[in-house]
Amino acid sequence: MGKHKTPQLDELKKGKWPSFVREIERAASKSERTVDLLGQLEKSYEDGITLWKHGGMVGVRGYGSGVVGRFSDVPEEFPGVQEYHTARVLSVPGFFYTSDTLRKLADICDKYAGGIFNFHGSTGDIQILGFTQAEAEDLFQSLAKIGFDLGGSGSALRSPSACVGQARCEWACYDTMHACREITNYFLDEVHRPPFYYKFKIKFSGCPIDCTSSGARSDLSVIGVWKDNIKIDQEKIAEYANTFDIIKYVVNKCPSKCISFKEGKFTINDKFCVKCMHCIATMPRALKPGDVKGAQLRLGAKAPVVDGPRLGFLLLPFYDINKDKEDGYSYFTDLVQRIWDFWDEHGKNRERIGELVQRFGIGNFMEEIGIEPHPAVVSYPRTNPYIKFDNQIDKEE
Amino acid sequence: MGQEDKRITDVGVPNYEDYLPPIIKDNYGKWLYHEVIKPGVLLHVAESGDKLYSVRVGSPRLLSTDTIRDFANLAEKYCGGFLRFTTRNNIEFLLTDENNIDLLTKEINEMGFPVGGIDNTIGNVIHTQGWLHCHTSASDASGVVKAIMDELYDYFVNPLLPAKIRMAFACCINMCGSVATSDIALVAVHRKLPEINDEKLRNLCEIPTVVASCPVHAIRVVKRDDKTSVEIDKKLCFYCGNCYTVCPAMPLSDKNYDGLAIFVGGKISNTRTKPTFAKLAVPFLHNNPPRWPEVVDAVKTIVKAYKNGAQKGERVGEWIDRIGWPRFFEITGFEFTKYHIDDFRLSEATLNYSNHSTL
Numbered sequence: 001m002g003k004h005k006t007p008q009l010d011e012l013k014k015g016k017w018p019s020f021v022r023e024i025e026r027a028a029s030k031s032e033r034t035v036d037l038l039g040q041l042e043k044s045y046e047d048g049i050t051l052w053k054h055g056g057m058v059g060v061r062g063y064g065s066g067v068v069g070r071f072s073d074v075p076e077e078f079p080g081v082q083e084y085h086t087a088r089v090l091s092v093p094g095f096f097y098t099s100d101t102l103r104k105l106a107d108i109c110d111k112y113a114g115g116i117f118n119f120h121g122s123t124g125d126i127q128i129l130g131f132t133q134a135e136a137e138d139l140f141q142s143l144a145k146i147g148f149d150l151g152g153s154g155s156a157l158r159s160p161s162a163c164v165g166q167a168r169c170e171w172a173c174y175d176t177m178h179a180c181r182e183i184t185n186y187f188l189d190e191v192h193r194p195p196f197y198y199k200f201k202i203k204f205s206g207c208p209i210d211c212t213s214s215g216a217r218s219d220l221s222v223i224g225v226w227k228d229n230i231k232i233d234q235e236k237i238a239e240y241a242n243t244f245d246i247i248k249y250v251v252n253k254c255p256s257k258c259i260s261f262k263e264g265k266f267t268i269n270d271k272f273c274v275k276c277m278h279c280i281a282t283m284p285r286a287l288k289p290g291d292v293k294g295a296q297l298r299l300g301a302k303a304p305v306v307d308g309p310r311l312g313f314l315l316l317p318f319y320d321i322n323k324d325k326e327d328g329y330s331y332f333t334d335l336v337q338r339i340w341d342f343w344d345e346h347g348k349n350r351e352r353i354g355e356l357v358q359r360f361g362i363g364n365f366m367e368e369i370g371i372e373p374h375p376a377v378v379s380y381p382r383t384n385p386y387i388k389f390d391n392q393i394d395k396e397e
Numbered sequence: 398m399g400q401e402d403k404r405i406t407d408v409g410v411p412n413y414e415d416y417l418p419p420i421i422k423d424n425y426g427k428w429l430y431h432e433v434i435k436p437g438v439l440l441h442v443a444e445s446g447d448k449l450y451s452v453r454v455g456s457p458r459l460l461s462t463d464t465i466r467d468f469a470n471l472a473e474k475y476c477g478g479f480l481r482f483t484t485r486n487n488i489e490f491l492l493t494d495e496n497n498i499d500l501l502t503k504e505i506n507e508m509g510f511p512v513g514g515i516d517n518t519i520g521n522v523i524h525t526q527g528w529l530h531c532h533t534s535a536s537d538a539s540g541v542v543k544a545i546m547d548e549l550y551d552y553f554v555n556p557l558l559p560a561k562i563r564m565a566f567a568c569c570i571n572m573c574g575s576v577a578t579s580d581i582a583l584v585a586v587h588r589k590l591p592e593i594n595d596e597k598l599r600n601l602c603e604i605p606t607v608v609a610s611c612p613v614h615a616i617r618v619v620k621r622d623d624k625t626s627v628e629i630d631k632k633l634c635f636y637c638g639n640c641y642t643v644c645p646a647m648p649l650s651d652k653n654y655d656g657l658a659i660f661v662g663g664k665i666s667n668t669r670t671k672p673t674f675a676k677l678a679v680p681f682l683h684n685n686p687p688r689w690p691e692v693v694d695a696v697k698t699i700v701k702a703y704k705n706g707a708q709k710g711e712r713v714g715e716w717i718d719r720i721g722w723p724r725f726f727e728i729t730g731f732e733f734t735k736y737h738i739d740d741f742r743l744s745e746a747t748l749n750y751s752n753h754s755t756l
Contacts, residue, residue, distance in 0.1 A: 008686055008687040009687065011687040011688065012540055012543050012544070012687050012688075014547075015543065015544075015547030015550075016511070016546075016547055016550040017455070017457070017511070017543055017546035017547045017550055017553075018455065018456065018457045018509055018510050018511070019457065019509075019543060020457040020458075020459045020529075020539040020540075020543060021543075022509070023457060023459050023460055023461045023464060024459070024461070026461035026463050026464060027461040027462065027463075030462075030463075037529075041528060041529055041537075044528035044529075044537065045528070045537070045540070045686040045687055047652060048651075048652030048653075048655065048684055048686075049528075049650040049651065049652055049655065050527075050528045050531060050532055050533070050534045050650055051528070052530065052531060052532035053532060053645075054532045054533075054641070054645030054648070055532075055601070055645045062406055063406070070530060070532070084530070086530070090409070090410050090411070091411075092410075092411045092413050092416050093410065093413045094413055094481060095481045095482035095483065095484075096413055096416035096417055096421075096479065096480075096481045097416055097479070097480060097481065097482075098415070098416055098472075098478050098479060099469035099470070099472045099473045099478040099479075099480070100469075100478065101416070102465050102466070102468065102469040102472075102480075103465075103466060103469050105465070106462035106463075106465045106466055106469075107462075109462050110462050115461055115462045115463075116459060116460070116461055116462070117459070117460050117461075117462070117465065118458050118459055118460075118526075119456070119458065119460050119465070119482055119486065119488075120458075120482060120486060121573075122523065122525065122573040122575075123573075124484075129530060141404065141405060144405035144406065144408050145405065147408060147411050147412075147415075148408070148411060149406075149407065149408045149409055149410070161484070163484060164481070164483075166425055166426035166428075167413075167417060167421050167425055168421060168428065168441055168449065168451070169428060169431070169441075170428035170429055170430055170431065170441075172426075175426065177413050180410070181409075181410045181412070181413065184409065184410045185409040185410055188407055188409050189407075192406075192407065208666070208667035208668075209666045209667065209668060210665050210666055210667065210672070211483075211484050212484050213484070213575030213578060213665045215578075215665060215672050216575045216577060216578040216665050216672065216674075217575050249709070249710060253669050253710065254669075255669055255670065274667075275667070276667045276668050276669055277666070277667060277668050278668040278669045281668060282710075284430040284431060284432060285430045285432070303570075303571060303572035303573070303576075303577065304570045304571070304572055304577075304637070305570070305571050305572075305637070305639055305642070306610065306612050306639050307612050307742065308612070308741055308742045308743070309572070309577050309674060311578075311672055311673075311674065348609075349606065349609065350609075350610065350643070
């Protein structure tokens with residue numbers, strides 16, 4: 001190091017929060033190209049703009065996905081980052097690792113790349129930063145030898161991810177890690193070989209707290225839920241009643257006002273419960289999701305590009321994913337295939353499924369993929385009389 | 398390597414069973430309850446009576462191989478060689494011996510990493526690549542987050558807030574990650590028209606794709622010097638960069654025009670209220686590296702106002718819903734401008750069709 005003066009980045013080595021600059025420096029102490037990463041970043045801080053070039057195809061043979069090209073716009077000044085590409089690597093569901101595997105990944109990252117990772121990228125991939133096209137194949141094969149594969153990029157099924165689920169959470173209403181692994185492997189071709197108009201994301205959360213943020217960013221969001229009664233332990237309720245005001249912090253916060261706490265007895269009118277999780281999360285020793293567990297599917301969430309951000313709407317209020325697990329998730333994979341066929345038939349370039357179904361009409365879309373209309377798909381029914389009745393179409397035909 | 402018959406492809410997702418500590422394998426799907434036993438430490442109790450202690454560590458996400466090796470060593474010393482990461486990029490050490498919590502925490506702190514991020518804290522900040530490694534970024538991501546968390550460090554290690562704050566940073570409106578549903582969402586924005594390079598456009602871009610990329614139909618085909626190019630209607634363009642994403646001949650980064658917007662009150666969980674996007678609080682602050690003091694101040698203003706005003710258990714958005722947006726702008730001192738009134742798709746639904754108003 002010392003090759004580039006980095007006064008602005010040096011400032012970010014100070015302070016209590018762990019410093020990314022120190023991490024880059026630590027990698028740069030072993031990797032010459034990463035010295036130039038520091039140099040280029042300092043120049044960005046001076047110039048006030050990014051210095052990465054737009055575009056450039058990079059990849060491994062047989063895959064159209066998994067490697068994101070990064071070429072420097074100023075390679076004369078920083079030759080080490082002329083090529084400094086990213087590999088997206090499918091992570092372990094639940095993000096569990098062993099020390100042995102982490103060391104092997106670190107060795108690969110040192111040998112073929114810049115000695116630096118993102119643990120993890122926003123979508124949930126392990127990201128290895130800083131290799132050239134010439135090194136991509138060896139990097140890929142070294143990963144494959146220890147059981148790791150590349151993830152999705154471009155107009156592909158992006159690497160699905162899961163919350164920790166039943167591995168370490170009593171609220172998980174289905175086995176998120178199992179579903180994530182099986183379903184990703186079933187659709188592995190769509191991960192590696194982009195077949196779509198644009199990206200497609202699937203994420204698995206075990207309960208409506210949604211720790212993977214699937215409802216805000218996955219085209220198809222799988223969120224665990226139960227449909228019978230919340231289990232209540234009155235003795236534990238009594239213990240909580242000694243530590244805080246249950247009326248104020250639980251009963252009054254219930255969005256459907258279906259809880260009462262009178263004369264020491266805690267009751268829930270489950271018929272009106274919307275499964276928001278507040279009471280359970282506030283008194284985890286006393287309350288638990290019921291026994292009839294499954295999942296809800298929300299569709300169409302996405303970030304702003306192109307036509308503005310969307311949250312996922314409730315496509316299917318209950319689906320028995322636990323039974324489907326026994327059937328190899330065949331209901332789920334069939335449904336996804338129907339959604340993709342619909343997208344294929346009606347979509348446009350760079351149009352996400354959420355944008356398409358809005359353009360096409362949610363009701364029409366549900367009819368095409370074979371899901372019955374139900375009132376939970378809307379906040380409230382239509383308020384205008386501009387109804388396009390089917391019989392009108394039939395007459396003209 | 399290189400021999401055709403030995404080439405391995407399509408191995409798929411690793412089998413997580415190879416990576417689970419014994420206590421998790423033994424109690425998979427059989428957990429009874431969990432609670433926070435001290436800042437940064439969760440206790441999970443299984444039906445079997447087994448107890449698992451998870452020590453959560455804040456992370457800048459970008460980690461060197463040697464730091465990963467240090468974490469691997471700690472996992473071997475204290476956790477039988479197992480660890481995990483969270484969906485917010487924390488590292489979590491999974492302990493079965495309660496006595497090791499303080500020893501491990503001490504070693505983590507000596508490495509320069511904090512333990513915390515659980516309960517009513519500012520959790521680990523999700524962020525994107527920024528200038529460090531992205532070609533469309535309008536700001537750096539790691540730098541802004543570092544500057545903010547240096548100042549708000551205590552809020553990560555101790556539960557000082559009425560409820561949790563989820564903060565996230567996206568370095569352009571592409572918004573990699575779940576930025577838009579955060580309690581405090583920082584989004585880097587461009588504000589300059591793309592500069593069209595005719596020569597590059599003809600060589601590198603599909604013109605119909607460029608025209609179609611614009612969400613407000615601001616791009617039209619024109620002839621310049623007898624050759625086909627495009628022009629942008631500057632009255633319509635809002636600098637989203639969609640055209641640049643499909644065509645490198647239309648860059649829009651500019652030191653004096655790029656900066657950040659701040660949105661507040663988003664929420665992804667279904668607890669109590671429905672998930673919702675964050676809403677605009679501050680339309681624009683200039684990039685001011687290396688410490689972005691104006692951005693740090695604005696975030697501190699929001700955190701302070703929330704901490705002072707919210708009732709126990711209220712998230713930022715719930716607090717603002719209760720007091721109303723006029724009071725929010727009054728308390729924070731942020732100016733309410735025409736930019737705060739939505740004019741994009743669905744904007745009609747955002748107006749106040751009533752007489753309800755704090756006066």
